[in-house]
Amino acid sequence: MADIQSPLGKTYIAGNHGNSAAGIGVTLRERKNLSIIQVTAWADTIPTVLTAIGSATGLVLQNKPGLGRVAGEKSVFGFAPGRYFVVGATPDLESRLRSAISLELGTIVDLTHGRTVIRISGSQSEWVLSKLFAIDFSEHAFPVAYGRATLHHDIHTNIQRIDDETFDLYVFRTFARSFWQTLGHAAEEVGYRVE
Template sequence: MVEQLSPLAQAFRPGSHGNFADGVGVTLSEIAPGSIVQVAAWPGEEKTLMGAIASVTKLSLADGAGAGAVSERHSAFGFAPGKFLVTDASEGLATALAGAVPSSTGTVTDLSHGRTAIRIEGARAEWVLGKLFAVDFEQAAFPIGSGISTAHHDIFTQIQRSGAARFDLYVFRSFARSFWKMLCHAADEVGYEVV
């Protein structure tokens, strides 16, 4: 297998950046899940599809838009009616899900090659993301595991809260460098560490 180079390579500058008058506000990093998969249910098959996701990932998904769950290995969240983004730290998730989701239930699409995953973490993560997206990132409104799909200046972004002060952002690979630079500029005011 040929190693895939990160689209952030030219813009990724490890170290400390921005205003550190009050310390580091956020940490930015590229994460590399082994699998990023979109699963979509045919009308009326949402519960069956959620059961299939649970059987493969061992994640219990609640019903409702944006509901999701995270574990050390997997994450999943609904980002549109009957549509879920599911990740695995290892490769092979698309094959496992395809085996668990009959064609009469829905579809499985491997997005691993077409998405870049970026993590923002820290005390000011909600504030930085709030500068870019018209979304309430407070934990009461956006609990751990939940996710959304949104856009900033036509850059489609799927966001999941993966920890108390941590968000994972999935963007099209072709827009990843531009998005990364924009995120760094947004974090400049609070000081950020690239790791």
Template sequence: MVERESPLGPAFEPGAFPNHAGDTGIRLSEATPARIVEACAWPGKEQALRDAIARATGLRLEGTAANSAASSKDAAALCIGPGRYLVSSARQGLFETMRAEIDAETGTVTDLSHGRTCIRLEGSACEWVLSKLFAVDFHLTTFPPGTGLATAHHDIFAQIHRSGENRFEIFVFRSFARAFWAALQEAAAETGYEVR
């Protein structure tokens, strides 16, 4: 398999970019190499699909809430609609593993690795920075770890997963990745940031 190139290209510039006070409030990175798939259940097969995702990734998805999600050190699954999940992993072969677990009676699995990118934010100022870009309440009480949602920043569609108290993954279309990255850097200039 040919390894995909980052859509960020020369816009991805590792280093520290502190604010005027010399602080760096968040860390930005691209989750690479990220494997991203969408798994969809046929009507009535939602639990069978969640069980297949658990076997393939070790992630246990609870309930049917539209904002349900689960994550581990190297994988994440996010409900993006009724019976639909966006699953990502740093491990090779995610699509093949998922396809082996999800039979034709349960649903479908589509490889999105070449169509999406995952940008990760970590740090105490994540909520502040993200609130500049999205009309979403990111407070822990309303957007706790293990939840997610689909929204947009202007015309850039984004699926946001909160994988920890101070950690978010944002999935965007590859064609918009560089524009979103630039907007994110601008929003983070006030707090300062590191790129890793």
């Protein structure tokens, strides 16, 4: 895992923005130096692949749509039947998964250079995200560690809830700058901090 230059460029401006006079509603930051691996299991190998992901990462998953796990800087979540994002701050994540999952079980694709991860956290994070995506962000409908695949116009986004007030958004690097600006505009109303 090499240190990858951020696609956000000059749009990543640290500090407070928007209507921050009444306080900061959300904090935005880019998560860097992560390995992002997509694992796809064949239909009849899902339980075996989930066990293999668990042995490679220590994050055990049940075979339920959207279910995930979070532990510090590593996480895993399902976003479609038999499809999982496995994320960690370790450069050997892909090789560990390849050692645990053979081609007879499924496929492994390294998306590290193709995705940007944006973290939004704060008391107004659900409100801000609800402006952009037509899904229910309440904790009842979107529990901690669960993942979703969705769109904002033509920008595909994988989303994982990290805790009560925090979400990680995985967007294609080619759309990251545009999406970052859109997210900032959506957060202006509640005030936001870029860290």
